[in-house]
Amino acid sequence: MNVLVTGGAGFIGSHISERLLETGHAVTVLDILDPYYDLGLKERNVERCRDAGGDRYEFIEGSITNDELVRDVVSGRDIEFIYHQAAQAGVRTSVENPKKPHEINTTGLLNLLLAADEYGVERVVNASSSSVYGEVEYLPYDEDHQNVPQSPYGVTKLTAEHYCRVWNEVYDVPTVSLRYFTVYGPRMRPNMAITNFTSRCLNGEPPVIYGDGKQTRDFTYIDDIVDANCSLLETSAADGEVINVGSTGTITIESLATHIVDETGAPVDLEYDDAKEADARHTHADVSKATDLLGYEPTVDIREGVSQFVDWYRANRDWYEPLVLNS
Template sequence: MNRILVTGAAGFIGSHLCEELLKDEGNEVIGLDAYLDYTTPVWVKERHLSSLLTHPRFKHVKDDLLTVNWEQLLPGIDIVYHLAGMPGVRASFGPDFALYAKHNIVATQRLLEACKDSLVKRVIFASTSSVYGERKGKVDEDDLVLPLSPYGVSKLTCEHLCRIYSEQEGIPIVILRFFTVYGPRQRPDMAFHRFIKHMVEGVPIPLYGDGTQSRDFTYVGDCVRAVAAAATAKHLIGETINIGGRERASINTCIALIEQLLGQKASIRWMGHPAGEPKSTWADVSKAEKLLGYAPVVDLKDGLAAQIRYVQELYKR
């Protein structure tokens, strides 16, 4: 039996990952989450985990990474997935960066300190495409990293901490860089969630930029299958791996797809130029294909349809 710890278990990707891991009867999952409500209300996070709380191989630990007693929690853990953190690009500018430093950098260093004295076989850190900054064309894992936002800086700092603790303390580290994950349970502050919610409510969509910016969109179901595979895949220790999607599209194209799926026209409220965000993202996923058997299958239209159903159901509570 593999005992797997997932930090940020009540979050968007974390809750999906717990469900994916539990499909393997050889896994026991401990989900750590403090239910912090900076970007997602507590009632939404509780809803994410509601179906897992009665699962015989799942245990929820409600605690903060900054205060949790790692000496009590880590013994017996085989795999650590570190997904918890402070998300959001635009919000990382200004005084709130102190929260990013605390919940991303300090919390990660504290976890790594605990892992050096444990017997964990693998620590998988969830990073982001934001570490790359502005790039033209596909980016692979060896490309220059030059973040455009304090959020990106905080995640890149965490990557450097992982590297240091791997080299100096021998912690078996794997880094995964996610590219614009979307789908059911996406955070309320993220674009697709906001677009769908505003259109369902009949109010204008808040749009940053002119809509021509493009993203490599990654459906959450595809994403977590790759993330789950990272627990046992061979030749992974020390690797940094992009997790991108099946297709790229502009924000304008995405809005047009949502209009088509909802059968209504969007009203746009222009919000100015987005601070800290690149014009485009595009992941080279050849390493993920080779090492994780990664093969995203959900196209953008089907993924958006699934997210629309989720958002509609969420706000009918």
């Protein structure tokens, strides 16, 4: 199958691309290479996928906000399936600059949907986020929970979900939106808490927690995210749906930091700073819908996953840590 992965030089997109190449598909990646964090990591992801896919892999540098480029990529390569992972990520970043995530996360998606309709793409899988939930009414979140996003980023992701629903219902373009819950693992973004805590501990510095540390997160290991995405190559049961993809468990940020201190053996204590605006207090996924429709079963819990990540970080520290410190 000819597959387009937008944002395929990034953390999640590159892992999806790699799995697709391993299973024999042809992958085209469209990525603007935005220096949101050190581009060395994205460039390394591209080379890794190129090595895995050979002539079945093509990288195109460009933006999904360029309508003509999107149409040329989809039509010129006979794209049959789209994994839309490109986004301006970051709740805190969106508070500082709300216009950029709107243009990329909303207008960019609309360009993809228009091209998918025009050129008969079989399915568009949209990467959404637990940030669409916002204010907690009950936990764990199921997909019927109210959506009251607390950041511009969350608003753009919810808008994108509605565009996907409308394209499925009105234009007969099969779409699925997967609501990710804090994804982590090897090659993860340098500006995430797990990366930051690990780097600081391995350099003898205390992890810094924003707020009281009692906030909880549902962290999802990258392999589970890739499994959920790739299952959609085989089924139409989820067309038109929004689906949570999480781990089913939670951990406080304080416990997470303590676990990383223990795993690294760092002789440090935790430090605390002021809470960040628009950060969610709690996230927790009900994944029963994903189980019913996709056969999804998360395989890695947070403590096991963090241990694996710390081991990976140590093994790749020579090239990965400079990118973390530079981001």
